[in-house]
Amino acid sequence: AAGVIQSPRHLIKEKRETATLKCYPIPRHDTVYWYQQGPGQDPQFLISFYEKMQSDKGSIPDRFSAQQFSDYHSELNMSSLELGDSALYFCASSLGGEALYEQYFGPGTRLTVT
């Protein structure tokens, strides 16, 4: 079965650079979530989109922005990168609506800021 695709899988950037992470949800899933997992931490919610509209916002820094496109893929744009942004970034997808559907995670993008 098709899973959530994330690219790139690994990314190394220097401080103050920008990065763009991409997420392709499971086919027919209309909802995308972004999570950040620091070393030894649990995943923290950043932002979500439902039907191409921003739905919820968590602890996402102002330096980060995201959007969901017409084909439902999503991109997380990160600017003025800091050392503390080094983390595993997960995208998850689900069916939206009122029901509490499962969220399926992609393999993650490991971002290292040097």
Next chain:
Amino acid sequence: AQKITQTQPGMFVQEKEAVTLDCTYDTSDQSYGLFWYKQPSSGEMIFLIYQGSYDEQNATEGRYSLNFQKARKSANLVISASQLGDSAMYFCAMREGPGSARQLTFGSGTQLTVLP
């Protein structure tokens, strides 16, 4: 207050034995979902099992079952017949509803080690 509490930072279990990973939650919503995810050392987050707050039966998926005690606000994961490949970090998570695109809140995780 913590929404999801996992009190066991680390657990050991002998291969082929059963193990229970604890999870308690805190919410004032009537509609919510509880999830368990497995994260091996490779980093991916693997969905294991889901329990809805209105589900009367405990969820089961193969060797995984969720012991849901609503009055006690607990959602423990039971893994039967442990295998070496079960060694991983296990996260309990909750999604509060209703509403579309509601995010997951995770516990701090339990590192499970299966011994040969």
